Each structure stands twice: as C-alpha cells, then as structure tokens.
Amino acid sequence: MIPTNYYIVLSAILFGLGVLAFIFKRNIISIFMSIELMLNAVNLAFVAFSQAMHKLDGQVFVLFVIVVAAAEAAVGLAIIILTARNRQSLNVERVDLLKL
C-alpha cells in the first residue's frame, strides 16, 4: 500500500503552496482561499496519521477543523464584504489608512 510519509510530504507541499499564495496574492478573497488551502493540508496530515496509528482521534479532529473553518469562512467573508464596501476595492494594498 501507500506509505504514510507520501501523504505527509504531499501535505507539506500543499501547506507551502498555501503560504506562497498567501504572500503573493493581492486580492483579499484569494488570500482567504489560501488560508483554506493551508487548513486542508493540515487535515490531510491528520487523517494520514490517524490511519497510520489505527486510532480515530485524528478524524474526529478533522471534523472539528472543518466546522471551525466553516464558521471562520462565514464571518471572514462578511468582514470582506464590509471592507470592500468601505474601500471600494478588493486589493489588500488599498487598505492602508494607517500607513505613514
């Protein structure tokens, strides 16, 4: 079958790509999506370890992570809508009222 470290390496690669997307994208919704990508990478690691150790705790934790991600997406997107209304732009570099 498939050794567990294959899954872990894939999870690390996805997490790294999520970090890259977070840093390089300028649209706030894309940045938010990269956060979801990082959460998914972590979920993959959880499930891989849960199946490796034949315990179900990892999968229960994955369910909780999914629920928390849902709540976070709801509130975060509401905040994004407000920000977009206020600044009339979805570019993070436009939210710079506190800049010197």
Place this chain on the structure above:
Amino acid sequence: MTAPLIIFFVLATLAVGGALSLIFQKHPIHSALSLIVVMVALAGLYLLMGAEFVAAVQIIVYGGAIMVLFVFVIMLLNAGIEEHTNFSKLAGFPGLLLAFALTGFIAATIARSTDTVQAASQPGNMASTRDLSTMIFKDFVYPFELTSFLILVAVLGAIVLAQREAKP
C-alpha cells in the same frame, strides 16, 4: 506500480496542480474553482486511506457549502482580475527559493522522522462511521457542543456584519 499507488499519484498531481493554479490564476473565480479541485482531490485521498465519512463530509461541507459561499461572494462583489502591482522581482527570487527550501525542509524532516511514519504501510482499514460517532458523542461531546455554539455565534456575526446600514 499497483493500482492504489497510481490513484495516489493521480490525485496528488490533481491536488498540487490545483494549488499551483490557485496561485497563478488572475481571476478570483478561477482560483476558487482550482481550490474546489484541490478539495475534491483531497476527498479522493481520504477515500483511498479508508476514511470514508471524512471524505463525504469534506465534499458536503467544504466543497458544497464553504466554497459555494466563496463563489457567491466573488459573484456579488464582482471581483475582477487582479491589478498589477510593482513589487520588485529582484526580491522575489530569493523569497521563492527560501519558500521552497522551507517546504522541503519540513517535508524531509517529517518524512524521515519516526518509525511509525515509515513503517505504517499496511492496508488502510475502513474507518467505521459507528465508531467515529461513538467517539464524538462520548469522548468529545464537550468540544462538539462548543462547536455548535461557535456556529451560532458565527451565524449571528455574519448576519450583523453584512446588514445594510439603516437609512436615517
């Protein structure tokens, strides 16, 4: 090259391809579609590992609810193609290299670390939904009730935040 290994590589390529597409697409709706591809590929990987309930929940909640929310917000805010900023390409290169180095370092460390990780290549056993639900409602019942409260708070927050301002 057994069949599970081929399926694993296909799904892994889909996931990484989707993530790369998320970075390189200019329009946020294409990034959202790439992220949906990543999530479906990950659900396939969960199925391959034998975690069938988690795979179904991933598609229903992540792919069918959260990403729908993203797609709706992109449509409603009429998000267009990203603007071009002038960030220095000179600083981009070492940054990119460092990012790859960091990822590679994490991956290599984990992949070589413990014997559990290396040795656990037995056939994946199907995680029974009955055991999973017993565990949620017996050992983890307190976090479960807390998450329901969290969702209530999130719903209230989203409604209050996204309201239109009351006209005077």
Place this chain on the structure above:
Amino acid sequence: MNAFLYANAWLIITVVKVALLLFIVLTVNAYLTWFERKVVAHIQSRWGPHRVGPHGLLQPMADGLKFLFKEDPTPAGVDRFVYFLAPLVALALALTSIAIIPFGPDPLPWKILGQTIYLGILPPNVNIGILALFAITALGVYGVALAGWSSNSKYPLLGGLRSSAQMISYELALTLSVVGVLLIAGSFNLTEIINDQTSRYGILGWNIFPQFLGFLCFFTAAVAETNRVPFDLPEAESELVAGFHTEYASFKFAMFFIAEYTSMITVSCLCAILFFGGWLSPFPASWTWTYYLPTALLLPAGLWVIWDGLHYETIFGKVILPGIGAVLCILAIALVIFPGVNNYIQAPFWLLSKIFVFLFVYVWMRGTLPRLRYDQLMAFGWKMLLPVSIANVVITSFAILRWGAIK
C-alpha cells in the same frame, strides 16, 4: 490479444458496464421527456407529440438530432472556461449519482475472461451510500451558479443566483429529512436500508409508515432541489426568460436538460429506496402467486401494442410496433416457463415500477400545480420545511429511545 484481455479483465469489464449503464440512463432520459410531454398534454386535454412516429415515439430522436445540428453561438464577453465548464459539471454530477443506486439484491455470477462477473444487477455496496449522494447533490449547485454568472447577462445572473440560493436552502431540509430513516436503519448503506424494511407482511414493513412526515419533507425538498414545478421560478419561461440557461444554445442546453431529468430519476430512485421498500414486493412473501404479476402485466401490454401497431400505414408502425409487442409477449411467456428467471426479475420489476410511479407524480405535479413566487419559496424552505424536518428527527429519536427500533 488474449493475454491483454485476461490481464486487464477487470478494467475492461468495468468500462463495458459503465458504457451500458450510461446508454440505458440516457435512453431513459430521452423517453422520460416523451412521457412528460404526453402526460402534461393529456392533462391539458390535448395530444402531445403524435406525428413523429406512432404515438410520437420518435420525438426524442428528432429532438436529439435537433440539438446536435443547431447552431451553437457563444455570447460576447463570457468567461470562456467557466461558460464551457458549467454544463459539463452539471451533467457529470447528475450521471455520477446513478452509479450508487442498487437496482436489485442478488446478482447472477457468470464467468467471463477468467473473472467472475455479476451478470445483471450488481448492488454497489457503498458504505456511505446516502452520504455520497448528498455530496454529489451539494456539488450540483456549482453547475447552476457558474452558468448563471458566466453568461454575462442580466437574466441568467439573476436566475442563476436565485436558483442556486434555492438549491442550497432546500439541501438542508433534504439532508435532515432522511436522518429519520438512517436512525431506523442504522446505516448509510442503501442495500442495508432496503433489507431493513423487510417484514412478513410486505408493505407494512416499509419506511413510509413510521416516517410519513420524513417522506413528505424529503419529496418536497427534492422537488425544490431539482428545480421542478412548483419550485421552478428561476427557470420558468414567463418569468426570467429561461433563467440560468438562457444563453446556452443547442448542445450545452441539452446537457442541462439531461442533468435535470437524470436528477429527477435519481430522486425517484431515492424515494423508492428510502421510504417505499426499494425492490421489496408490497405483498407478503408467502403469497407466491404474486410472482406472476410481471407476466400478467407484460402479456396484455404486448397484445395491445401488436393490435395498435396494425392500424398504422407507415412501415415503422406496421412492422416495428407489432415486433415490440411480440417481444413483450414472448418475454411474458418465457417468465412463466423459466421460474428461475422469474424469481430473479421480481426485485428489479418492483423497483422500476416504484420509480415509474414517482416519475409519474413528478410529471403530474408539473401539469397541475401553479408555481411559487420566489419569496414564498424561500420562506417555505426556511420557515416551514426545515423546522418540520428537525421536528421529525427529534420525534424519531424519542420514539427509538422509548420503543427500541421500530420493528
């Protein structure tokens, strides 16, 4: 060549099965459109299509040819990738959901190419059967939303947003109304849910009796989910031109069309399986005379088709219709002569009859009910259907705690 076949036998057999099932589903879709047009027409005191073949039976073929040959314009300013992707997503998801539905309990094993394949009905034993169907339904929102948005036009955008908002709202009620059945059966597996409904008294074991409220909620939510009357405001012709598929021309529109009718078929299958006993006969198993019901239905049908075909003057009517009738009669007689085949055919016969009844109810509703206005629709979904579904879950849980599993 032989070695190649033997080595990849499993793969080749799977591909053949998939192709066969797809062919059957697409044909059933085509004749479902014929059925709908005829039944709605008769409800409205007119004949439906009756020119294109005897009783209009060739109308779906004519429609298919039309869809293939019509001009396919792409509007200006659309997002091309998403515009082409949306109908593909809708069609692929709708067709995938048929794979999970079991059509019969026990397959006949047959050896071919060194592999034991199961001839006929193979029950897919998916442990999370129902959950996988809900996952596919959840992804179906994308087809509609992306189609509406990518068309770069007002009517499709409004229609797409309304339609997808309606689908998400009723998805909750759909999922919750099934929880009662899952509590009784104790498993997500569709085969086990059906086996849980067996009883000595036939029809009394079906889930419709403990879960009548659940069935009503499920059927209503499913009709809303598939965007059919009375919930079809987002795609009604007098309201929003044609809703989210306004800007889609020949073949892409056909893809949406096939997706909608296939999801109708899937919902009918689910209703039959979850609440009406699936492939179980309504008569108690001790009444073995009921095994001859398929024969009793096929023989008169075959004789009527033969008699009707002799009226026609065209070759199709005079030759093919009596031919079909003759085949039906021979089938009926063969069922009497070979009791093994008769026993095997009972399960799919009952399931197909129940699916047919539900499809008839769908078409019947289309011919008779007026449609709901959009705000009435959303209010009904959130304020009435969702609380009733939750109440159903609560009542079922209390009943199970009090009296044990209801059997």
